[in-house]
Amino acid sequence: MRKLLLSLLLTGCVVNAHADIKQLAIKYPKLKFEDIQATELKGIYSATMDGQVVYLDEAGEHVMLGSMIRLKDQKNLTKDLVVNANRISWKDLPLNQAIKTVKGNGQHQIAIFSDPNCPYCQKLEKELDQLNNVTVYTFLYPIQTVSILPSKQVWCSSSPSYTWQNLIRRHIQPPQNSSCENPIQQNLNLGKKLGIDGTPGIIFSNGFKSTGFISKTDIEAVWKEYGI
Known part of the structure; x- marks a missing residue:
């Protein structure tokens, strides 16, 4: 910001x-x-x-x-x-296509379009980890071809949230299972429609869209300024 x-x-x-x-x-x-x-x-x-x-x-x-x-x-x-x-209608986001992670009371909401091989996405995860009382919706958004298979494997795992955190933060590869129905292509289509041409793509609950790394401090500043 x-x-x-x-x-x-x-x-x-x-x-x-x-x-x-x-x-x-x-x-x-x-x-x-x-x-x-x-x-x-x-x-x-x-x-x-x-x-x-x-x-x-x-x-x-x-x-x-x-x-x-x-x-x-x-x-x-x-x-x-x-x-x-840059506003996007939050209520129109298909949140069922995202991995939901809740911290504390989950009061604040934020959606992240993330590629597991994006270094700025990995950096952002460390900032998200420091936030309190937040619900994070992670849309697996593998804009790099090499990221498509692991993204499918994350979604198809028994615990997508845990598997995603292991992959994006610790570089632990997900289980070799990508045969389930998954929203990866829908997410790629959605991101293109929303004009998210890079990762990470960030959408706040008031619809404000940002592309690229943003710090914990800046995220909290948006929450405070707009009362979200």
């Missing part, structure tokens, strides 16, 4: 568009602006383009990248737009 916000703060450019804001889609079909809405700043509109938050002037002559900060309370108005642009 901090890296994402820092990137937004440091990124800036202006591109001439020369089109009325309503005519952008017609005159510039390659510029796919979505979710156009007014901002607090008169004459400036927010939009998303390729999943990224951008700003447009009323005349449709400029496209701007960066964060909009409200000075009176130092609120980053772009941050909420970023969250919404």
Whole structure:
């Protein structure tokens, strides 16, 4: 989250568009602006383009990248737009296709799309291990071909959660059994549909999506900030 916000703060450019804001889609079909809405700043509109938050002037002559900060309370108005642009409906996730692990009262919920041979997934597991009162739904997501068979073997084991932890954390290979019905291909299709093009893919219960390693501290910061 901090890296994402820092990137937004440091990124800036202006591109001439020369089109009325309503005519952008017609005159510039390659510029796919979505979710156009007014901002607090008169004459400036927010939009998303390729999943990224951008700003447009009323005349449709400029496209701007960066964060909009409200000075009176130092609120980053772009941050909420970023969250919404990356939001996924939690209730639509097929949680029955994931390995469920509960710690403490399981109050917080988080879904992880993980490849057993992904080093950042292995690093993330150590962070997850330090969290309290959390329910982790692990979607086996073998985007590397070499990871497909062990992912199936994990799912088909007598205790998928225990077998997964042994594999991802201790590199203990699962039992040689991959003949059961498993959701591996469905997970790969799901991840592609959700735009998870790398691992680990992380989805919070408010629908916020993140790709890549994230620390325990940052996970807890999201929980606290959004009350989830």
